[in-house]
Amino acid sequence: MIQALSVTxxxxxxxxxxxxxxxxxALPAALQEHGVAMRTLLPGYPAVLGQIxxxxxxxxxxxxxxxxxxxxxxxxxxxxxLLLDAPHLFQREGSIYLGPDGKDWHDNPQRFAxxxxxxxxxxxxxxxxxxxxxxxxxDWQAGWVPYYLKRDGVATPSILxxxxxxxxxxxxxxxxxxxxxxxxxxxxxxxxxWGHVSAxxxxxxxxxxLTTVSPTYAEELMTPAFGMGLDGVLKMRRGALSGILNxxxxxxxxxxxxxxxRNFKSPRGKAxxxxxxxxxxxxxxxxxxxCVVVSRLTEQKxxxxLLxxxxxxxxxGGQLALLGSGNPxxxxxxxxxxxxxxxxxxxxxEPLSHRMIAGADAILVPSRxxxxxxxxxxxxxxxxxxxVALxxxxxxTIIPDTHATRVRGVATGLQFYPITAQAxxxxxxxxxxxxxxxxxxxxxxxxxxxxxxxxxxxASDYAALYAQLLGTD
Numbered sequence: 001m002i003q004a005l006s007v008t009x010x011x012x013x014x015x016x017x018x019x020x021x022x023x024x025x026a027l028p029a030a031l032q033e034h035g036v037a038m039r040t041l042l043p044g045y046p047a048v049l050g051q052i053x054x055x056x057x058x059x060x061x062x063x064x065x066x067x068x069x070x071x072x073x074x075x076x077x078x079x080x081x082l083l084l085d086a087p088h089l090f091q092r093e094g095s096i097y098l099g100p101d102g103k104d105w106h107d108n109p110q111r112f113a114x115x116x117x118x119x120x121x122x123x124x125x126x127x128x129x130x131x132x133x134x135x136x137x138x139d140w141q142a143g144w145v146p147y148y149l150k151r152d153g154v155a156t157p158s159i160l161x162x163x164x165x166x167x168x169x170x171x172x173x174x175x176x177x178x179x180x181x182x183x184x185x186x187x188x189x190x191x192x193x194w195g196h197v198s199a200x201x202x203x204x205x206x207x208x209x210l211t212t213v214s215p216t217y218a219e220e221l222m223t224p225a226f227g228m229g230l231d232g233v234l235k236m237r238r239g240a241l242s243g244i245l246n247x248x249x250x251x252x253x254x255x256x257x258x259x260x261x262r263n264f265k266s267p268r269g270k271a272x273x274x275x276x277x278x279x280x281x282x283x284x285x286x287x288x289x290x291c292v293v294v295s296r297l298t299e300q301k302x303x304x305x306l307l308x309x310x311x312x313x314x315x316x317g318g319q320l321a322l323l324g325s326g327n328p329x330x331x332x333x334x335x336x337x338x339x340x341x342x343x344x345x346x347x348x349x350e351p352l353s354h355r356m357i358a359g360a361d362a363i364l365v366p367s368r369x370x371x372x373x374x375x376x377x378x379x380x381x382x383x384x385x386x387x388v389a390l391x392x393x394x395x396x397t398i399i400p401d402t403h404a405t406r407v408r409g410v411a412t413g414l415q416f417y418p419i420t421a422q423a424x425x426x427x428x429x430x431x432x433x434x435x436x437x438x439x440x441x442x443x444x445x446x447x448x449x450x451x452x453x454x455x456x457x458x459a460s461d462y463a464a465l466y467a468q469l470l471g472t473d
Contacts, residue, residue, distance in 0.1 A: 002466050004031070004038040005082075005132035007119045009112065009141035011040055012249075013077050014048045015096060016350075018296070019246070019374045020138060020163045023213070026249040027462070028079060030455035034463035037080075039130070041119050043111070044072065044085035045096055052076045055083070058128035059121070065089065065114040065178075071127060082127065084118050109171035112199065113179045116144035123149060123156040132156065133470055136462075140169030143203035144179070147191065150206045151182060157469040160203035162212040164371050165221060165228045166300070169199030193229070204233050208469055210241045211462075213372035214393030218243030226369055244462060245396060246372040247455035248381065253354075255382050255449075260354035267383045267445035270359065277359030280352075281321045281343035288317030288341075289361035289435040291428075292384070294353045294375055297326035297334070302366030302389060307333055308421035309366075309428055314341055316432035320364075321356060323349065360384045361441075362431055366416075366424050370394045377453040380412060383445035385434070387427050390417035397453075401434065401444065412448040 010016055012025035028038040042048060055072035062068060067088030074081050084090070089111045092099075099105050119142065123135050134157045137145045146158040171179065176186055176197055186192050191202040204210060212218045220226035222235045234241060251257070255264050262272045274290060277283075283290070291313065295301045303324075310320065319341040322334055325348060334344045345352070357363060363379035365388045372393030376386035380397070388394035399405055400415040414434075416427035434441055467473035 002036045002463070002470065002472075003131070003133045004036050004466060005119060005122060005135045006038050006040045006138070007115065007135060007142040007145055008040060008042060008138040009115070010096065011042050011079065014042070014051055014079075015045055017096065019372070022249065022374055023163070023246050024138060025077075025079065026247065026455055027459065030247065030459035031463055034459055036463050036466060038136075039080045039082055039132070041082045041084065041115065041122070043090045043096070043115055044083040045090050046093065048083060049085065052081070052083070056128065058082070058130075059118070061086075061118075064117070065110045069114070069118075071118060071122075073128065082122070084115055086114060089114055109169070109175055109179060109199070112141040112169065113144050116142060116148055116199075117180065119145045120148035120152060120154065124152060124154045134158065134466055136161065137203060137207065139163045140167055140198075140200035140203070143169055143199035143201070145203070146206035146208070147185070147202040148180065151180070151185075157208045158206075159209045159211060159465070159469070160207035162200075162204075162210065162221070162371070165200070165226075165230060168193070168201065168228070168230070170196045171199070173197060201230060201233060204230060204237065208240070209465060210234075210237055211244050211465070212241070213244065213246045214396045215243035215245070216395045217371045217392040220369070220392060242461075242465065244458050244465075245393060246374060246377070247458045248374060248377045248453050250381070250454045253378050253381055255358060258354055258358065260351040261358040264358075267442055267449070270361075270383060270445075273355065273359035274361070275359075277321060277355060278319075280355065281345075283319050283321065283343050284340060286317045286319050286341060288313070288319065288432055290319045290321065290359070291362045291364050291387070291431075292356040292360040293320065293322040293324060293364050294356055295324045295365070297324045297330040299327070300368055302368050302419065302424070303330050303334075305366050305419070305421045305424050306364060307337070309424040310337070310342070312425035313428040313432065314339055316429070317341075318428065318432055319343075321360070323347070323352060323356060357382050357384050361435060362387055365389070365394060366419070367391060367394065368419050373397070376413070380448040380451045380453050383449045385431070385444055385448060386413035387431055388413060388415055389419045389424075390415045391419065399447070399451075401430065406440075409443060410447060411444050412451050413444070
């Protein structure tokens with residue numbers, strides 16, 4: 001049995017701000033079936049510590065980046081956890097990344113460097129007798145782990161998974177010594193990035209293998225348009241870069257067992273959820289498709305394009321129910337969109353997101369870039385046709401409605417390109433045409449529900465990669 005340590009800043013169901021948490025929470029159970037036992041190292045945020053029971057102290061620190069800390073071992077929510085209990089770094093109310101002013105906590109570099117240092121220590125010396133064979137790091141918050149391992153001469157292999165390259169963990173060069181960085185690594189072939197140091201770049205340079213969350217995104221990252229200034233580093237590491245699609249947790253996201261909805265096994269069963277969704281959002285009956293958006297409201301997610309394209313949907317009797325938060329201007333624009341077939345709730349509500357996806361006819365994901373995306377996978381599982389931009393994981397997970405796929409009867413959704421409001425308008429018009437053809441709509445919904453979206457293949461791919469790095473394949 002391979003012993004793996006997962007290092008992450010969030011993990012569902014304990015703490016979540018986005019898709020990273022879902023992946024970190026679902027991967028350990030999926031890997032278990034492939035001969036991998038995974039423990040998850042996670043910061044001891046107040047919300048996390050408040051959900052756990054009796055713990056065992058397995059490591060202590062008199063001074064970890066400015067204060068006493070300990071590592072607690074506990075099993076909770078089906079996860080084997082190691083929690084970094086460092087009150088001076090993590091005992092804060094509100095967002096795990098942002099202060100009350102909506103800006104990054106000023107000491108985020110030290111907070112997550114501490115998490116990385118503990119991961120490297122566990123790899124080097126173990127924790128209460130347990131020691132990992134390899135370390136799997138997620139995003140910039142775990143980016144220093146591969147660097148610390150190499151710095152300290154620890155042979156444990158490391159993998160870094162890029163969930164979103166837009167977030168790079170930059171810190172002032174003046175913090176280099178405090179973060180434990182060696183002077184000979186403070187250059188452009190090391191951890192330096194335009195006069196700063198970058199935790200994500202450190203992971204990209206020093207990890208033994210890199211993965212990202214879809215094959216198309218892996219290719220996109222090696223281009224200036226998507227690489228966010230790190231495309232050169234990734235091109236140099238092309239031979240150590242893999243794209244492995246995310247999956248979803250089918251014990252939570254399946255219409256047959258979902259505790260938040262009226263359960264169903266076929267597209268016909270969506271009717272009761274559709275009616276309940278219209279009632280919840282105070283939407284009238286309509287002859288067009290009921291569409292949902294469950295998303296951060298940002299330009300990355302293409303929600304400004306949707307505002308421009310909405311008339312194409314509404315003119316055909318279509319409806320929009322939106323749940324999300326983010327850019328205040330986008331929040332205001334959707335809240336103030338004056339149309340009886342548009343309803344908006346600002347914020348995030350996990351049970352409501354289940355009800356929305358179960359009750360809708362289509363889910364809209366017009367992202368300008370999307371490493372993998374999970375909401376389109378939820379849509380597939382519930383027979384809610386995804387309408388997506390042709391990018392990243394959206395390109396890899398949806399079989400688009402085209403002449404060829406209609407002939408074969410295999411389409412599961414709609415894709416549009418270029419990523420413009422005009423192209424999105426055309427896709428929404430095509431959606432309305434499909435909705436008007438009951439036979440075609442039912443066929444596509446059944447195709448969507450049958451499409452594999454779980455972790456089986458992806459977990460197998462990760463387990464094979466682990467074995468390769470350990471020389472046991």
